[in-house]
Each structure stands twice: as structure tokens, then as C-alpha cells.
Amino acid sequence: MSDKQAALDFDIKKIDQDFLDNPFPVYKAMRENDPVHLNPDGSYFLTRYEDVVLSLRHPGMSSDKKVDFKPKFGDGPLYVHHTSSLVFNDPPVHTRVRKLLSEAFTPRKLAELEPVIEGIIDRLLDRLAGQGEFDVVSDYALALPTEIIADMLGVPEEHRHKLHNYSNLILGALDPVVPPEKIAEGHAAVEEFGALLEELIADRRKTPKGGEMGEVLAALIFGEVDGEKLTPVELVQNCIFLLNAGHETTANLVGNGISILLDAPDQMQRLRGDPSLIKTAVEEFLRYQSPLQIGNRKATEDVEFGPEGSKVVIPAGSFIHTSIGAANRDPETFENPEAVDIGRRPNPQIAFGMGKHICMGNTLGRIEGHVAVGKFVERFPNLRAAGEKRFHGRARFRGLDVLPVAVS
Ligand code: HEM
Numbered sequence: 001m002s003d004k005q006a007a008l009d010f011d012i013k014k015i016d017q018d019f020l021d022n023p024f025p026v027y028k029a030m031r032e033n034d035p036v037h038l039n040p041d042g043s044y045f046l047t048r049y050e051d052v053v054l055s056l057r058h059p060g061m062s063s064d065k066k067v068d069f070k071p072k073f074g075d076g077p078l079y080v081h082h083t084s085s086l087v088f089n090d091p092p093v094h095t096r097v098r099k100l101l102s103e104a105f106t107p108r109k110l111a112e113l114e115p116v117i118e119g120i121i122d123r124l125l126d127r128l129a130g131q132g133e134f135d136v137v138s139d140y141a142l143a144l145p146t147e148i149i150a151d152m153l154g155v156p157e158e159h160r161h162k163l164h165n166y167s168n169l170i171l172g173a174l175d176p177v178v179p180p181e182k183i184a185e186g187h188a189a190v191e192e193f194g195a196l197l198e199e200l201i202a203d204r205r206k207t208p209k210g211g212e213m214g215e216v217l218a219a220l221i222f223g224e225v226d227g228e229k230l231t232p233v234e235l236v237q238n239c240i241f242l243l244n245a246g247h248e249t250t251a252n253l254v255g256n257g258i259s260i261l262l263d264a265p266d267q268m269q270r271l272r273g274d275p276s277l278i279k280t281a282v283e284e285f286l287r288y289q290s291p292l293q294i295g296n297r298k299a300t301e302d303v304e305f306g307p308e309g310s311k312v313v314i315p316a317g318s319f320i321h322t323s324i325g326a327a328n329r330d331p332e333t334f335e336n337p338e339a340v341d342i343g344r345r346p347n348p349q350i351a352f353g354m355g356k357h358i359c360m361g362n363t364l365g366r367i368e369g370h371v372a373v374g375k376f377v378e379r380f381p382n383l384r385a386a387g388e389k390r391f392h393g394r395a396r397f398r399g400l401d402v403l404p405v406a407v408s
Contacts, residue, residue, distance in 0.1 A: 007033040011040050012176045012321055020393045023293065024338070027326035036305045036312040043319040044305075047326035049333040049350075051305045055322045056354040060301035063357060064090045068298065068319060077190035078173050078183065084233055085241035087357060094356065097238060100230055103219040104152060104242070105360055113148065113364065117371050120147050125379045128407070133386050136403040137255045144372055145250035148364070149243050152216035154200055166193045167244040175394050190240065197236045216242075250365045252291035252399030253282070257373040259403050260285055262385050264340045271342055271377055278374040281342035282366060285373070286328075287349035288340055293325035294396045295353065324350055325398060380407040 001009075007029040019026055030037050031047040038044055046052050055061055065088040073079035082088050086097040103109075124143055128134055142164055150160050166189045172178065173186035204217055220235060230238065261268040271277050299318045304311045314320060328349050329337040352359035359365070377383065387404035 003029040004033040007037065010034075010037055010045065012043060012045060013039070013041055015176060015395050017393070020395060021391055023325065023395070023398075024329060027323060027329065031326060031330060035307065036314065039321075043321060044314050045321045045323065046305060047323050047330075048305075048307065049327040049330035050307075052322045052324060052327035053350065053354055054303070054305065055297050055320055056295075056350070056357070058303055060299060060303055060316075061297040061320070062090050062300050063088055063094070063297060065298075072178070073173070073183065073187075076183075076187045077194070078170065078186045080233065081170065081190045081194075081237050081240060082174070084237035086238060087241065087245070091356070096225055096228060097230065097234060098356075098360070099225040100220060100223050101238060101242070101360060103223050104216040105364065109216070110363055110367065114367060114371075116151070117144065117148065117368055118375075120144055121371050121375050125375060129379065132408040133404065133406045136258050136405055137251070137400050138402075140376070141251040141254035141258075141372070141400075141403075142247070144254070144368055145247035148368065149246045153197075153239055153243065154204065154215075154217050155196070155243075156200075159196055162192075163243055163247065165189070166240075167248050170240065171244050171248060171397065172394055174396055176396075193240050193243075194236050197239050201235065245359075246361050246364070248397060248399070249291040250361075250368050252289075252397060253285060253365060253369045254372045255400040255403055256289040256291065256398065257282065257285035257369060258376060258383075258405075259389055259400060260288060260340055261373075261377065262383070262405070267340050267342045268377065268383075272381070275374060275378060277342050278370050279366075280344060280347065282369040282373065283347045283349055284340060284342050284344050285369070286351035287334070287344070287347060288328070289398055290325045290328050290349070290351040291398060292351065292353075292396065293323065293398045295322040295324055296320060297322060324353070380405075383407055 006026065010026060010030060027047050030045065035048045035051065036044060036046065046055055066083050069079055069082055086094050086101065089097065121144060124140055128139060146160060146163055150163065169186045169189035173183055200217065201221060204221055208218060208222060217239065220230060220239065223229065261271065271281055297320045299314050299316050299320060301316045302313050304313050306312045328351065331337050333348065352362040384406055385404065386406040389403045390401045392399055392401040
């Protein structure tokens, strides 16, 4: 099949294993041959950098999913969750909730977190050093962000092991096609996780101060913007969202970063020779394997997309898939985009999105990436692959399920 045919035939509802393993050839074919691609279900798929940026910045693009999620989730807990989280709301709800959550990400709070992050990483590395062989994803990449967000929200130690599975089930339900049993598991995960948070919130209301952990939770419970607090549903659902948004994506950044370096030994060598490259290296990992590959918006007015000379109007009411993963490899913006260059400058990657929904945890995610990948590479000079890596099978998020390595 020609590239053009492959692009024209793409169907967001019929994604196969080849695409999940390596979506980039399909993105390229679409960007070159059908950049404003119309799926058989009437939704559009954007792959050019300029178009994805426009969709994220344009005032006529909505993030509200109250109508779109109804057929998929009914009135169940997944519907309540995804339609209450700030990422799937427009102003004024979005603006109010974002202001209240921003309390969690002040420069002071982030500065306080840096030594905590270093301490967690040092302890993890000490433990792994004694093992010789291990899985980077479950033994390392997932541990740091889970600990950090669980600390921010005061989730007790005994519940932390459940968080990754909750997140998988709740975020997995956002994929373009989801079997009914997975939807049922997603509903149950929102309920269980919500009940746990309600208990923590009730405890915290009784003792608003005291205890170092859960400071962010306290800020979300008691914080006010213009005399308004988060409603009880907004509070629980946005805490669930923070845990999901902040641990899965960051774990993917760390796992993808280490895997990219293993696949490109010259770049690993370069980083070892000059550890100060870790900042541009993390930007490159975010560009090359963006943890969030495909976002979405709905047009509330007619908007033109596509290259000069072949513009296409996406009509009001259309659902749009915004492929950040494809945009980050657009040769019109990035020189030699299919190659990894850990010193790449400029690197205007958009892995954290853009516009009013730009990731609130982007500084935190970056710090975690710098510390986790930088210290890992430094600690294990004999690092090498020790088995087949495997990407998890979800189209919107790109990350590994398994990355076996040997270090001794
Ligand atoms: C490498 C790590 C991360 C990546 C790649 C990432 C990516 C993104 C992207 C692309 C969006 C925008 C979605 C949209 O426009 O529809 C977003 C939103 C968001 N992210 Fe992240 N994220 C990361 C880490 C984090 C962390 C660590 C936290 C918090 C602890 C976090 C919290 C949020 C929140 C609250 C939003 C919603 C912002 C809004 O709707 O206004 N993220 N993230």
C-alpha cells in the first residue's frame, strides 16, 4: 500500500498493534499526504505542528466533554470523573479550578520538592544497585512520581501500590475504542479511589494543620478563589486527576528517556561525557516519544487547518484528535526530526500542550525527569538492555510496560 493510501485509510477507531508499537510512520504518511484527515466516524486527526498548535490555542476550540463522553460512559463514575476534571472543562469552570489547583505548583512548593525528589531517587538507586538486573518501568520509573503525588495528597503508604492500577483503568477508558469490561473496571476504579480520597479529606478536615504530608490536599480543601472553594465533587475528582496526570506521564518520560538512550549509544555516551546536557536531553525525550501522543478538542466554530494552498475547513461541532506526538516530529519545525539529538536547540516541543490548558505540572515533570534520568545514567556505567522492551497498548499515551536492564 502506498503512503498516500495508508494516510487516507487511517481510522482512529481501528488502531492495530503495529500502530501502537510504532505510530510514527503512520503520522508521517498523514502529515505528508492528508494532514487534516477525516476519520470514517466524522472526527478529524491533525498531524502538522502548526495545526496542532492552532487547535490548542484557538478560542473556538472546546475541551468540554459533557456531550461526547455520554454515549461511552453513561452517567457512571467515569463520566462524573472525566467531566469534573479541569482538563475537560472550559472557562469559567476551568479558570476557577485551575486557580485553586495552582496552589500545588507555586515556585516555593516546587523548590521544597527538589530535595525530596533527590532523596527518593538516591534510595531507589541504592536498592537497585544491589540487584544486577531489574525492570526500569516497575522498579524505577513508576516509583518516583507515584511517591511524589501521593505525598502531595497525603495518601498513606499502605494504599500507594493501588494507584497505578487505578490510573491505568481510568485513563485507559479514554482510548478511542474500549471494550465494555474495561469501562466497567474504570467505573469501579473511580469509585474505589474516590472513596479513599473522601476518607483522607474527612480526616484532613478534622486536623487541617499538622503533619508534613498532604499539604497540597489541605490547600485544595481550604483554598478559596474570589470567595469560592472547590465543590466536594470537584475536590475528589481533581485529586484523582492530579494523581493520574502526574504519575503516568512522568513515568513514561523516565522510561522512554532511558530506553531512547539505550537505543542510541552515541547519545548515552554524549550525556555521560557532559551531564549538563540532561536539560536539553529531557526536552528531546519529550519531543521524540511524547508521553501524551494524542489529545482532543471540539470545534465550536468553523476553523481552517492545513498548509497554505490546501486549507480545509473543520466545521463547528467536529471532534478533533490533536496529535502532539506527530507535531513533535514535523520536519517544518524540527531539523532531522526522526533522529535523537540530546543537545537539540532550538527545541520548541509541545509535549506539555499549549494555551490555557498547558500542563500545570510541567516544571515538576521536568525536574523529576532531570533527576531520575541524570542520576540513573551516572550511577550505572554498565547499563545495558537485558530483554525485550514492550510498549503498553494504549494509543493516547506512549510509554513502556517493561524495560529489562542489567547494570552490573
Ligand atoms: C512528563 C510529564 C507530563 C506530560 C508529558 C504532561 C502532559 C500534559 C498535557 C499535554 C496536558 C494538556 C492537555 C490538554 O491540553 O488537553 C497536561 C495537562 C495537565 N497536567 Fe500534565 N503532563 C506531565 C506531568 C504532569 C504532572 C507531574 C502533573 C501534576 C502533578 C500534571 C498535571 C496536569 C494538570 C493539572 C493538567 C490540566 C491543566 C488544565 O487543563 O488547565 N502533569 N499535561
